[in-house]
Amino acid sequence: MKYEILERQVSFREAAEYVRKHMPERYEVPPGYRMCDIHIIGVPPILIGVEGTTLVFPFTKPCHGTFLLRLESAEETEHLRKAGKRV
Helix, strand or coil: CCEEEEECCCCHHHHHHHHHHHCCEEEEECCCEEECCEEECCCCCEEEEEECCEEEEEEEECCCEEEEEEEECHHHHHHHHHHCEEC
16 A cells, blocks of 8 residues: 555544545545555544545554555545545
8 A cells, every 4th residue: 555644643633624624525434444454443533535536534553643644546435435424
């Protein structure tokens, strides 16, 4: 999985604010949502931003904190559009 780290050590509120300000398409998913063979954990609802086939989402790595990641994946974008709640 090739990704870009946009922000390090962010809160879920900061991650959601970034997604609301910078991403034209947004989806809410519950904690445990599976994406790219990983489970997204955090404070519900988790906000994921979409622009084309680019995803921006918070990723929590235990003992390391929460990161805001950008990932290019047409397959995951399509899955999110079907499974997530658009907001």
